[in-house]
Amino acid sequence: MAVLRxxxxxxxxxxxxxxxxxxxxxxxxxxxxxxxLQNRMGPTHTGRFGLLQPIxxxxxxxAKEDIVPEAADKGLFNVLPAISLAVVSTAALLLxxxxxxxxxxxLTSFSGDIIVMLYLLSLPTLILFLAAWSSTNLFSTxxxxxxxxxxFGYEVPLFLAVLSPAILANSWRLAEIAAFYQAKPLLLLxxxxxxxxxxxxxxxxxxxxxxxxxxxxTEIVGGTFTEYSGKKLALFRLTFDIExxxxxxxxxxxxxxxxxxxxxxxxxxxxxxxxxxIFLLSLIRALTSRIRIDQVVAFAWKILxxxxxxxxxxxxxxxxxxx
Amino acid sequence: MSFQxxxxxxxxxxxxxxxxxxTVDGEVITDADIRLGYNHRGLEKLAEEKTWVQNIYLTExxxxxxxxxxxxxxxQAVEKLMEIMPPRRGLYIRYxxxxxxxxxxxxxxxxxxxxxxxxxxxxxxxxxxxxxxxxLLEMISGNRVHYAMNTIGGVRRDIDEGQKAKILEGVVTxxxxxxxxxxxxxxxxxxxxxxxGVGMLTKQQAIDLCAVGPVARASGVAxxxxxxxxxxxxxxxxxxxxTSDSCDVLGRVVVRVMELLQSYNMIxxxxxxxxxxxxxVKAPRKAKPGEALxxxxxxxxxxxxxxxxxxxxxxxxxxxxxxTLGNYPATMVMLKKGFIxxxxxxxxxxxxxxxxxxxxxxxxxxxxxEESVVTMSDLRRQALDRSKNTxxxxxxxxxx
Numbered sequence: 001m002a003v004l005r006x007x008x009x010x011x012x013x014x015x016x017x018x019x020x021x022x023x024x025x026x027x028x029x030x031x032x033x034x035x036x037l038q039n040r041m042g043p044t045h046t047g048r049f050g051l052l053q054p055i056x057x058x059x060x061x062x063a064k065e066d067i068v069p070e071a072a073d074k075g076l077f078n079v080l081p082a083i084s085l086a087v088v089s090t091a092a093l094l095l096x097x098x099x100x101x102x103x104x105x106x107l108t109s110f111s112g113d114i115i116v117m118l119y120l121l122s123l124p125t126l127i128l129f130l131a132a133w134s135s136t137n138l139f140s141t142x143x144x145x146x147x148x149x150x151x152f153g154y155e156v157p158l159f160l161a162v163l164s165p166a167i168l169a170n171s172w173r174l175a176e177i178a179a180f181y182q183a184k185p186l187l188l189l190x191x192x193x194x195x196x197x198x199x200x201x202x203x204x205x206x207x208x209x210x211x212x213x214x215x216x217x218t219e220i221v222g223g224t225f226t227e228y229s230g231k232k233l234a235l236f237r238l239t240f241d242i243e244x245x246x247x248x249x250x251x252x253x254x255x256x257x258x259x260x261x262x263x264x265x266x267x268x269x270x271x272x273x274x275x276x277x278i279f280l281l282s283l284i285r286a287l288t289s290r291i292r293i294d295q296v297v298a299f300a301w302k303i304l305x306x307x308x309x310x311x312x313x314x315x316x317x318x319x320x321x322x323x
Numbered sequence: 324m325s326f327q328x329x330x331x332x333x334x335x336x337x338x339x340x341x342x343x344x345x346t347v348d349g350e351v352i353t354d355a356d357i358r359l360g361y362n363h364r365g366l367e368k369l370a371e372e373k374t375w376v377q378n379i380y381l382t383e384x385x386x387x388x389x390x391x392x393x394x395x396x397x398x399q400a401v402e403k404l405m406e407i408m409p410p411r412r413g414l415y416i417r418y419x420x421x422x423x424x425x426x427x428x429x430x431x432x433x434x435x436x437x438x439x440x441x442x443x444x445x446x447x448x449x450x451x452x453x454x455x456x457x458x459l460l461e462m463i464s465g466n467r468v469h470y471a472m473n474t475i476g477g478v479r480r481d482i483d484e485g486q487k488a489k490i491l492e493g494v495v496t497x498x499x500x501x502x503x504x505x506x507x508x509x510x511x512x513x514x515x516x517x518x519x520g521v522g523m524l525t526k527q528q529a530i531d532l533c534a535v536g537p538v539a540r541a542s543g544v545a546x547x548x549x550x551x552x553x554x555x556x557x558x559x560x561x562x563x564x565x566t567s568d569s570c571d572v573l574g575r576v577v578v579r580v581m582e583l584l585q586s587y588n589m590i591x592x593x594x595x596x597x598x599x600x601x602x603x604v605k606a607p608r609k610a611k612p613g614e615a616l617x618x619x620x621x622x623x624x625x626x627x628x629x630x631x632x633x634x635x636x637x638x639x640x641x642x643x644x645x646x647t648l649g650n651y652p653a654t655m656v657m658l659k660k661g662f663i664x665x666x667x668x669x670x671x672x673x674x675x676x677x678x679x680x681x682x683x684x685x686x687x688x689x690x691x692x693e694e695s696v697v698t699m700s701d702l703r704r705q706a707l708d709r710s711k712n713t714x715x716x717x718x719x720x721x722x723x
Contacts, residue, residue, distance in 0.1 A: 038447035138328055142663065145349075209441055210513050218336040218439045218667040220328075289514040290441020292664045293350060 010093075019092050022271075023241035024054035029275060030244070030282050037286035054241070058234050066230030073134040080134070081228070081235035084127040088242045091120035095249045096175040097259055097270050112172045117250055118159060121205065124243060125151050128214070128224050131236075135227035143223030146214040146293050150204055153300030154211075158201035160308035161194040164315040165254050174250075178258020188257060190318055194311040195255040197304050199277070202247045203284050204296065206240060210288040211296060248277035325353060328663070332361045336439060336667035339677035343670065347663055355658040357651060362677050370641040375401055375475060375610060378638065382628070383469050385643060386679045388431065390469045391424045392621035393643070393679070396628040398473045399554065400617035404610040404632050405475065413477030413602040414555045419490075419593045420463060420472050422586045426497065427456045428622035429579045429586075432674045433504060436576060439667040440517045445507060452500045455493050462486055477603030487594050498587045505580045509573075518572040522657040522669035525570055534653040535646045536624020537582065538673050540566045541574035548620040559596075560589050572672045609636045621646055623674045645679030 009015055028043060028051055035042030043050025068074055093108050094117045125147060132144025166172060168187065169180035181188050204211040215223030225233060252273035253259070259266040259273065291299070325348040332340040340361035346354040366385055370378050378401075383394040395417060402409065409417070430453040437445030457467050463482055464470035472478045482490075508514065524534065529542035539546045547564040549557040565581035567574035612634040619626045624646030631640040650673040657669045 038444045039451055040447060138326070142328070142350075209443070212441060213664070216441060216664065218441070219664050221335055286444045288442070289437070289445070289511065289517055290664075291513050291516055292662055294662070295516055 014092065014095070014097055016089060019089060019242055019245065020238070023238065023245045024058065025051070026245050026248075026274070026278055027054040027241045030278055030285075033279055033282040034286050037283070058238060061234035061237070062231050064230040064233075066232060067227075069135060069137065069227050071136045072227065073136075076130060076134040077227075078232070080127050080131045081232040081239070084124045084131075084239045085235050085242070087120055087123045087127070088239050088246055091117055091246045092242060092249070094120070094174065095246065095270075096178050096253050097249070097266060102175060102179055109175045110173065111176075114162070114166055114172055114174050114177070114254070117174065117246075118162060121243065121247060121250070122151075122155065124239060125205065131228070132214075132224040137226045139220040139222065139226045140224055142220050143214045143226070146220075147207075147224060149293055150207075150211065150213060150296055153297040154201040154204035154304070157197050157300055157304035157308040158205065160305070160312055161198040161201065162250065162254055164194050164308075164312045165191045167312070168315045168319055170319075174253050175258070178253050178260070181257045182260050185257060188255065190314065191255050191311065193307060193314070195251065197308045197311065198251055198255065199280055200284070200304060201300075202251065203281055204300075205247065206244055206281070208281065209285045210291045212290055213293050213296065216290055244278065244281070245274060248274040248281070251277050330666055330670075336670070337677075338435075339675075341675070341677045343658075343666070345658070345663070345666060350662050350664070352658055352661050352663065352666070355655050357655060359651075359677075367641050367643060370638060372637070374636045375606075375608075375638070378641070379473055379475070380469075380471065382641075382643070383471065383473075385645070386676050387468055388428050388676060389424065389621045389623065389626075389679070391420055391472065392619055392626050393628070393645075394471075394473045395421060396617050396619035396621075396626045397630070397641070398475055399619065400615040400628050400630045401475050401610065402606075403615040403617065404613055404630060405607055406611075407476050407604055407606055409477040410601045410604060411556075411598045412481075412600045413604075415593050415597050416463075416478045416480075416482060416602060417473060418556045419482075419590060419597075420460065420470055420478075422589050422593070423456055423460050423463075423490075424470075425586050425622045426583055426590075427453055427460065428674075429583050430456065430501075432579060432622075432671075433508070433576070435671055435674075436518075436572075436668065437514075439671045440514060442511075442514050442517075445504075445511075445514070448500075449504060452497060455497055459490055459493050462489060474603060475606040477601070479603070481602050482597075487597070490594050491591060494587045494590050498584065501580060501583045501587070505577075505584075508576045508580060515573065517664075518576060518668065519569070521572045521665045522575075522661065522672055523570050524653055524657050526568075528656055529570075529653060532652040532656065533649055534624075535649040536621070536674075537575055537578045538624065538650050538653060540564065541578045542570045543568045546625075548618045548625050552618060554618070556593070560592050562589050572668055575672045609634060610638075623647060623676060623679075624649060643679075645676065647673065647676045647679050650675070 011017060031053075032042040032050070043053035046052040046056045068077055094113050096109060129144045129147045132140040132147065165181070166177050168190065169177040171177050171180065207214055215225060217223070225236060228236060249270065252270070256273045256276070259269040261269065325346060328345050328347055330343040330345060331337050332342045342358040342361065344356040344358070345352050366381060370381055373381055379394050379398060382397040383390045385393040430449050434446040434449040434453070437443065437449065460470060461467050463486060464472050464480060472480060524538065524542050526543045529539045529544050534542065534544070535546065543566055545564045545566050548554070549562070550564045562585045565578050565585060567577050569577070610632040612632055614629070614631045617628045626646055627644040629640070629642040630638050633639040654670060654673050658666065661669060
């Protein structure tokens with residue numbers, strides 16, 4: 001029975017099926033918001049309101065010809081899309097959305113899961129770099145170098161910003177952090193600055209405008225994905241969709257008070273809060289122009305990192321004052 | 324580590340085939356090289372086979388964006404050769420379409436610049452508003468791309484009061500929107516960060532390298548054929564030559580938006596002051612022997628057509644110098660010391676129209692990379708030389 005339940009958890013809810021459905025819905029939502037902000041219609045054709053368009057795109061890509069370049073490191077090139085998908089799906093299991101008991105830490109909710117989550121969210125970036133490097137294309141190589149350069153910019157501000165609410169809550173466990181802010185909602189206001197920093201860093205992590213530098217099509221064609229096609233490209237795109245859900249779920253859990261209220265209410269809160277975060281991310285995407293790689297690093301270290309440190313300082317001072 | 328990255332002949336940033344080879348050191352461009360000839364169609368030779376009237380429609384097809392510019396430039400030269408003067412109403416309608424075309428071309432360019440900078444919202448908005456002017460052009464001429472308005476001695480279609488009112492109405496909306504885009508182009512921080520100080524071309528360089536059009540004007544050189552050498556109706560119109568001293572892509576954006584506003588003024592002046600009378604005079608079938616040179620300020624800069632006539636109903640030679648060709652040397656200077664990320668922006672900032680500029684065949688030796696421009700007679704001589712030395716194959720077998 002326990003084995004069956006575990007399989008259900010992994011495969012249906014909140015496992016891969018739910019993730020697939022919700023992440024494609026998020027992509028649809030993101031595309032629709034982006035399109036409406038640009039005075040376009042967005043997806044309308046497949047399914048009601050074009051809701052099935054991302055799924056149709058996914059299956060279409062699965063059916064497309066899959067080409068592996070002669071010169072590529074074939075083993076790495078083939079296995080990386082699956083690994084990146086596995087990594088972000090694992091990260092999704094750590095979201096404090098289901099099966100967590102504050103008193104009983106388990107396999108998916110334990111002290112330090114916020115660190116594991118951040119680590120799992122960092123891995124896809126490295127995988128992207130490896131994917132770009134192993135495809136040996138000139139444009140991919142430049143894209144890969146840009147992926148890593150950007151990582152040095154946004155990673156530290158993201159960690160500082162996400163960890164400062166944890167310091168105030170005095171816990172490294174996502175469920176406990178969420179519970180702490182549910183008990184004292186006013187303290188959420190302290191973290192607004194950190195939320196903004198994390199939002200921008202997540203935008204950079206997901207490589208969306210203004211940080212879509214590694215796959216800037218007008219500069220370096222497909223960037224990291226130049227040589228990827230068919231199934232592998234489909235998996236990478238799904239990875240990004242799931243990463244969008246996981247990252248916005250993380251922000252919602254840490255900065256917006258989590259998802260209390262059991263299975264049904266928790267799910268509704270999860271959907272509402274993640275869609276709010278995705279809406280903000282789409283807004284940034286529509287309102288800005290792509291900046292240059294040197295500008296990203298300068299911006300991250302001159303503005304984002306000091307702001308994150310300021311947030312950390314404010315949190316520590318407040319904690320001392322409260323206790 | 325320095326390596327060469329190819330931009331083109333096929334690349335998402337390029338709408339037409341051209342090859343830019345950038346030697347980059349990390350993200351910085353150390354050297355740039357440009358290779359043309361992917362879009363050569365032999366239009367100039369074809370023009371020698373067609374009559375004066377047929378050539379209007381041929382020259383119109385040199386370019387899809389500034390189609391009216393080429394046709395008008397050609398027609399101006401032919402009218403000079405035939406010594407005829409179109410009626411004033413005809414001229415007003417012809418240059419009204421010219422200015423509308425400038426508006427559509429500049430709005431198109433603004434969108435492309437936004438897209439190259441990764442600012443797709445800007446792209447979507449400008450192209451939405453470009454539809455207004457496209458609809459006006461369609462209303463006037465019946466076509467969206469090749470207007471086919473020109474004929475030797477005037478224009479082919481008249482405009483009525485209802486159309487006048489619609490043009491004025493469209494211009495009011497466009498002016499309001501363009502002022503808004505001016506605000507975005509000059510103020511949106513992430514966009515300005517991408518275009519300010521990028522692709523520098525000093526005033527002296529612009530003069531030395533014979534830059535034309537908005538590229539020259541953005542470097543502070545007030546070079547505009549409409550003002551320097553006013554043709555047809557331009558001496559009757561009140562407008563300014565817009566310049567900018569910032570010498571970068573930002574300056575080119577600003578100059579183009581200011582030109583849009585000037586064009587709206589000119590359109591209003593022309594529509595309101597449209598004289599009565601005929602729109603066309605009858606043109607002779609043949610032109611006298613002679614030569615004519617015609618200059619025209621196309622949206623991208625000075626367009627030059629040279630025609631030589633031998634007294635028949637066909638030109639003996641038609642030479643087109645499109646503005647993009649004039650801007651290539653300046654582009655090479657702008658690209659050096661820039662970032663990879665700036666290549667599409669800098670290149671797009673000259674508003675390149677590759678099919679306009681492709682007028683010569685360049686041969687590149689695959690082994691040495693040596694380039695040479697050859698004429699048809701040279702090619703023929705080379706072919707003869709080669710076949711002279713090859714031994715005659717006695718028993719060649721037909722492969723099939």
